Amino acid sequence: MSRELHRYYHALADDTDERVLPSPDRLRHGADRRARHRAALASLAVAGLVAATVAGSQLVLAAGPEPVAPPPAGTPAPTPPPTTAGLAEKPSPAPSTPSGTRTPGGRSPAAPSSAGRPTAGAPTAIPDRAFFALPAANDAGTGNQFGPGAVLPVLCGSRPGTESIVASRARTLPYRRAGAPADAVPSGSYRHSITIYRAGRAGEALAELRVAVRACPAQPVPEAPSTIVRQRLLPDSGYGDESVLFETRRPYLDANGEPSGGDEVHLVRAVRSGDVVTVLWEQGWESTSTERAQFDADSRRAVDALRRWLD
Template sequence: MMSRDLNRLYRALAADTDERVLPTPDRVRRRADRRARQRAAFGALTVAVLVAGTAAGTRWVLAAAPDRSPGPPAATPTAGPTATSAPSDPATASPTPSTGRTGAVPSRTPGAPTTGARPSAATPTTIPDRAFFRLPAANDAGTGNEFTPGPVLPALCGATPGEAQLVTRRARSLPFRRAGAAADEVPAGSYRHSIAVYRTGLADDALRELRQAVADCPTRPVPDAPGVTVRQRLLPDTGYGDESVLFETRTPYRDANGDPSGGDEVHLVRAIRSGDVVTVLWEQGWESTSTERVQFDADSRRAVEAVRRWLA
């Protein structure tokens, strides 16, 4: 039974195979070549699509990104001063040809207006109480000092030395007594003490103008005494601050009728420069007293030291 069924199946297979004619070898080759060309064309198309997409994406990213084009190359640093170079002291350094002083000061013609100059960032614009000296206990009159506006120099025939270079100024009146005086004794004198800050490098011009103003005003009238004059003259002075100007004023003593009674009432004025700061000590007396030079010199040194501590 198995043999008959198997033979029947073989016959059906043979009949089915005979009806299907196998293609010739040339036909099979042409069909294979066509399929190969189709696969190659499809692969090339795929690559082109990928390349086009990548290029478009790149253009979009570059358009959205900020400009990162490199700037100019950094400048090559120049060699600076050696580590062993010591900074120069403004008070002792020699003048430079372009300025006539140490520091970056614009060149100018002596005596030319300087109102357009500006103070540097290091120039003080305020003057604290600690910049003013304190009297020793033996000379303290117990009245304290009073910061008030008013003249800081005697009249100099209308001259106003240093005003064009001024940044700020503060002044006080300070009575003092002689050492060992009784508690109820009147003061021995009174100071008009001022501190002025000048534009960078111009404080020496203020002192030069002061010297010239005193020299140009050897005498001046006393406003409330017709026919009476004040004599003014420069005195030699060294050893105070960077430089100083010292001068005196002399007024004849007068009796009750206003007539000269013999002798002079003498007062001293000293202007001391410390960098761009000038302190002026003007002793004005008290009830016709004259300046005592020893006390005046000692208080001048105290004034310089107080300014030095303030600026340190």
Template sequence: MSRDLTRLYQALAADTDAWELPAPNLLRRRVDRRVRNRVTLGALAAAVLVGGTAVGTRVLLAGPDTPPGPPAVTPSPAPLSPSSSPTAPPSSSGSPTTPAPPRTSGAPTASARPTAATPTSIPDRAFFALPAANDTGAGSQFVPGPVLPALCAAWPGEAQVVVRRARTLPFKLAGAPADAVPAGSYRHSVTVYRAGRADDALRELRQAVRDCPRQVAPDAPGVTTTQRLLDGAGYGEESVLFETRTPYRDANGDPVGGDEVHLVRAVRVGDVVTVLWEQGWESSSTDRAQFEADSRRATEAIRNWLS
């Protein structure tokens, strides 16, 4: 071997001895780290490729005239300054929102009927109490039966009734002896109508009286009864007053001259109507002053109940 070749081997050995080989466990960690870095870089590249493909697909499907959809994250709007006011959002159709028309004054329409809760029961306090001077001591009896005279077989407002109670109440006139027979008897009823329908019931009642000016008396064949509206406002929110007239008859049913007159008043307070029908007692006619006083008591009882 030549001297030059020997010298080169000696230099190579010196350089190799200067580098220390790493331990096996350190070498394994370096290899594992390189493998993880390669996997992470591969996953990121795949995600970028999938995202680009999805965006490209949306653009192709949307067509040349349709812009791509909005970004997934919408930036928050800038806060309003104290002097600025918020504006109404546009409608989903893209057309400007049309403001509601202003309310106009005038008579209420059918669509503007009240929507308050309607009572579904009627307590005893909805009925008035007779003053001691008019109390016969017999009390009242809550019994079924008609609450209005037969008006040519018309029964106004019955289709709109929610609940009703009716009683029979005899009374006497002030100053009458304690053992005197009653001066008359009331058929007194309280009816709750569907919301906003009580005024319809009174309108139907007026029309029924107009449509039935006379008829054969239900309890006396051959005897004619007449009905007519009377002026008698000033009770409740509105009221209807009418009379019925039947000729006086003897025991055989024959007319003896004059008429037996009875008054009927219906008073509306909200969706409630109270009816006072004076039916007489042994062919007596209605005492107008007593009837007016008891009409006021009946109206006040309804108002106190509903208040």
């Protein structure tokens, strides 16, 4: 061994001999203290980390979401994705029936139509004021006698204007001619009627009346079969929307039922105003004939009263 190495060993022995090793209790106590110190440092580190996390989340919540800038003008809005919610509640449209097909019951579907229906706002009842009043000079003092009965003469069994009637009302009105004595019997009698037709059917009623008169120029008188009554249309205008005027003509009969010379003539005028028709049928009184001037004047009174009511 060299001298240098021997001197180093000798110095190391001197240092070791001077240091006293601590006892086992001191060594254990020191180790426990160092362990507690490391645990405390770890706990502090964890607590600090938790506090920092909570503080950061509060700052984020307080700041709120960052506002989104609106899309530039002209940019179409995004279309939401399709959804099936509510499809079960949405009713399916009713299947349409093609023209010319038949329904399950085997009948062809009828197309809606306004033909034959009452006009909106049209009257459905006829009051007394719809009928005209006679002037005092022509009033026979009998008043109106409303009731059922024929409103037209017999025309070979035809019944013109009886279809599509909404309402009808008729009266019998005796009258006297101007200048007749107050105690004299009536000069004649009117059968005056007013009939409301369904929309557009009043014109058809007057057309049927014209046809019926033309188709029945002559017929036996029911109560005297050997006597013939004749009907013919007369020209007419200036009453209502349109009018039909015709006469009935039959020979005067004596007590034995034989012609006595001359004819008993009565006039019938039907006037249409819209969907309403008024008929003035002069029937005479005890074989009197119609006086045309009186009949025309009372026809105008009937039309004027009808218009006042309808207006």
